[in-house]
Amino acid sequence: MASEVRGVVAMAKGAPVSVETVIVPDPGPGEAVVTIQACGVCHTDLHYREGGINDGFPFLLGHEAAGLVEAVGPDVTSLAPGDFVVLNWRAVCGECRACRRGRPWYCFATHNATQKMTLADGTPLSPALGIGAFAEKTLVAAGQCTKVDRRARPEAAGLLGCGVTAGLGAALLTGEVDLGDSVAVFGCGGVGCAAIAGAHLAGAATIIAVDLDPRKLALAESFGATHTVDAGAADPVEAIRNFTDGNGADVCIEAVGNPAVMAQAFYARDLAGTLVQVGVPTPDMRIDLPMIEFFGRGGRLKPSWYGDCLPSRDFPMFIDLYLQGRLDLDRFVSETISLGDVEDAFHRMERGEVLRSVVVL
Numbered sequence: 001m002a003s004e005v006r007g008v009v010a011m012a013k014g015a016p017v018s019v020e021t022v023i024v025p026d027p028g029p030g031e032a033v034v035t036i037q038a039c040g041v042c043h044t045d046l047h048y049r050e051g052g053i054n055d056g057f058p059f060l061l062g063h064e065a066a067g068l069v070e071a072v073g074p075d076v077t078s079l080a081p082g083d084f085v086v087l088n089w090r091a092v093c094g095e096c097r098a099c100r101r102g103r104p105w106y107c108f109a110t111h112n113a114t115q116k117m118t119l120a121d122g123t124p125l126s127p128a129l130g131i132g133a134f135a136e137k138t139l140v141a142a143g144q145c146t147k148v149d150r151r152a153r154p155e156a157a158g159l160l161g162c163g164v165t166a167g168l169g170a171a172l173l174t175g176e177v178d179l180g181d182s183v184a185v186f187g188c189g190g191v192g193c194a195a196i197a198g199a200h201l202a203g204a205a206t207i208i209a210v211d212l213d214p215r216k217l218a219l220a221e222s223f224g225a226t227h228t229v230d231a232g233a234a235d236p237v238e239a240i241r242n243f244t245d246g247n248g249a250d251v252c253i254e255a256v257g258n259p260a261v262m263a264q265a266f267y268a269r270d271l272a273g274t275l276v277q278v279g280v281p282t283p284d285m286r287i288d289l290p291m292i293e294f295f296g297r298g299g300r301l302k303p304s305w306y307g308d309c310l311p312s313r314d315f316p317m318f319i320d321l322y323l324q325g326r327l328d329l330d331r332f333v334s335e336t337i338s339l340g341d342v343e344d345a346f347h348r349m350e351r352g353e354v355l356r357s358v359v360v361l
């Protein structure tokens with residue numbers, strides 16, 4: 001029996017989202033139905049609504065979620081009803097050339113549920129990032145469910161499904177921040193603050209937060225930033241050099257997705273330093289760097305997909321660190337809201353008032 005649930009849908013480009021009836025099929029082979037307990041509001045949901053991802057309207061939004069497995073398809077052995085899971089949007093295939101070479105975090109053929117969820121009239125829905133978790137239940141590929149310790153708060157655990165892992169991974173996995181390193185993080189929203197938390201976990205000695213908004217800089221300090229730069233009042237490159245004996249930072253993390261900020265992060269590195277790009281750009285953005293500077297400064301320029309994480313390996317570890325009090329996931333939860341409040345939460349996010357609004361069901 002398919003389920004009839006409530007879900008937050010973007011019906012048309014730019015139109016306010018609305019709560020609609022969503023039909024969730026029973027799980028088929030390789031699939032699972034998950035009862036959602038909590039789901040964070042991310043910029044990507046807003047980008048879907050604005051038509052910035054693609055024009056596959058209507059979209060079922062929401063993708064930073066935790067919940068309980070309700071049912072699994074006939075061939076699914078990795079999960080059972082009642083499991084507490086965090087949803088991920090990169091279920092690795094195990095068979096593509098990246099997976100076969102032992103680099104599954106790069107998987108080039110990640111997959112989602114095969115069946116479609118629909119509106120009550122049968123119109124197929126496009127779930128955001130293949131998840132669609134602003135809903136009482138959702139249908140995903142079984143590989144999109146990662147079992148974690150059920151003692152974690154769903155509101156906090158679900159955030160690992162996207163932005164927080166992107167930031168933690170940008171520092172820990174892509175940037176390979178090491179004990180004693182200097183790190184500069186450009187943009188201190190959810191992803192940037194998570195990168196700061198990751199640098200702190202890794203034992204970075206100097207962590208410099210850069211943002212235009214003093215409220216974000218105060219948050220950055222609460223996650224472990226040792227220095228802050230108000231990019232509206234000072235030149236970030238110069239300020240970062242001043243905080244690092246004139247040298248620049250070992251690792252610069254760009255968490256905005258803006259060419260001018262990326263150029264600052266490029267020049268704010270020490271020689272042989274690493275630039276990590278985790279802020280998502282738009283298709284029109286270009287970068288233009290003198291090739292002699294690219295060569296002459298050495299080091300590494302590394303894009304970070306989903307923090308280069310492997311959910312099955314990393315989500316349970318991050319939850320363990322959280323439960324030990326070493327990773328403050330609760331601090332990312334600015335407020336809890338209900339399904340009908342997502343549109344207002346978009347506006348608070350745009351005004352920079354929250355790190356994460358989290359829908360609790």
Ligand SMILES: [Zn+2]
Nearest residue numbers: 093096099107
């Ligand atoms: Zn693969």
Ligand SMILES: [Zn+2]
Nearest residue numbers: 042044162163
């Ligand atoms: Zn997200």
